[in-house]
Amino acid sequence: MSSEHQSPLKLEPVLKVGALCKHFGGIKALDGIDLEVMPGEILGVIGPNGAGKTALINTITGFYRATSGHIQLGKTEITHLPMHHIGRLGVGRTFQNIRLFKRMSVLENVLVAFKIFAVKPMRSLFGAGHRKEVLEKAMHWLALLQLADKANQSAASLSYGDARRLEIARALAGDPKLLLLDEPAAGMNESETQQLMLDVQKIRTNVGAIMLIEHDMNMIRKLSDRILAMDYGKKIAQGNADEVLQHPDVLKAYLGLDSEGEDA
Ligand SMILES: Nc1ncnc2c1ncn2[C@@H]1O[C@H](COP(=O)(O)OP(=O)(O)O)[C@@H](O)[C@H]1O
Numbered sequence: 001m002s003s004e005h006q007s008p009l010k011l012e013p014v015l016k017v018g019a020l021c022k023h024f025g026g027i028k029a030l031d032g033i034d035l036e037v038m039p040g041e042i043l044g045v046i047g048p049n050g051a052g053k054t055a056l057i058n059t060i061t062g063f064y065r066a067t068s069g070h071i072q073l074g075k076t077e078i079t080h081l082p083m084h085h086i087g088r089l090g091v092g093r094t095f096q097n098i099r100l101f102k103r104m105s106v107l108e109n110v111l112v113a114f115k116i117f118a119v120k121p122m123r124s125l126f127g128a129g130h131r132k133e134v135l136e137k138a139m140h141w142l143a144l145l146q147l148a149d150k151a152n153q154s155a156a157s158l159s160y161g162d163a164r165r166l167e168i169a170r171a172l173a174g175d176p177k178l179l180l181l182d183e184p185a186a187g188m189n190e191s192e193t194q195q196l197m198l199d200v201q202k203i204r205t206n207v208g209a210i211m212l213i214e215h216d217m218n219m220i221r222k223l224s225d226r227i228l229a230m231d232y233g234k235k236i237a238q239g240n241a242d243e244v245l246q247h248p249d250v251l252k253a254y255l256g257l258d259s260e261g262e263d264a
């Protein structure tokens with residue numbers, strides 16, 4: 001963004017995380033993480049296995065209770081709110097290991113995500129004449145992710161790439177201000193990954209901001225506005241792709257080399 005187009009008002013972050021810690025006994029899964037995700041941004045998060053990436057998502061979503069630190073969604077402190085409340089405030093996610101209701105249809109998997117279901121039983125919802133509107137919205141998200149023609153199939157019948165897309169459609173149905181994607185390309189073949197990259201580009205305008213955890217560096221490089229690298233629960237680098245992917249501490253974390261290039 002060129003400076004003459006910048007608003008004189010400072011943009012408020014969609015997500016602000018401060019000094020966030022999550023400990024499991026002696027293991028520091030998160031050890032003082034500070035980060036911000038700005039409106040419209042895709043923040044890429046990388047780090048070797050065990051770095052704390054999933055713990056970060058689990059703690060933001062309230063699936064894990066933070067040991068200490070703060071998490072703010074817009075102006076709202078969400079650090080100690082229960083998971084369903086955080087979801088309703090507008091935090092959506094996908095899981096590293098895809099989680100779908102396999103016995104339900106593709107469409108039903110999206111329907112369960114509508115916020116309204118969290119407060120009204122399905123019968124009263126349909127009775128109140130919302131049925132058409134909710135179905136249309138669900139079909140809209142499925143169409144956006146090329147799943148409309150599979151709406152009535154069982155979720156169990158989907159290919160891996162389609163199952164991942166369904167998880168994303170379900171997250172979008174919650175109308176998220178912040179979408180957290182945990183290794184969406186893991187287990188995908190080359191063409192599925194290419195399609196996923198197009199899909200993430202397409203949906204970024206439908207959500208306030210995205211945090212993308214990914215091991216596929218091509219995807220991280222192409223999609224992320226900024227990248228944050230983690231190791232042992234700490235932030236080890238942050239910046240643009242060139243700065244982070246060439247950072248000595250990042251190379252060391254991935255390759256197990258010390259800064260002189262010797263085996264650690
Ligand atoms: N529920 C848990 N109980 C105990 N240890 C956990 C739990 N979740 C994560 N950890 C530990 O926290 C560290 C970070 O894990 P994780 O966030 O899954 O890493 P990543 O997603 O970066 O591969 C690891 O050492 C892991 O074993």
Ligand SMILES: [Mg+2]
Binds near residue numbers: 053054055096
């Ligand atoms: Mg993980």
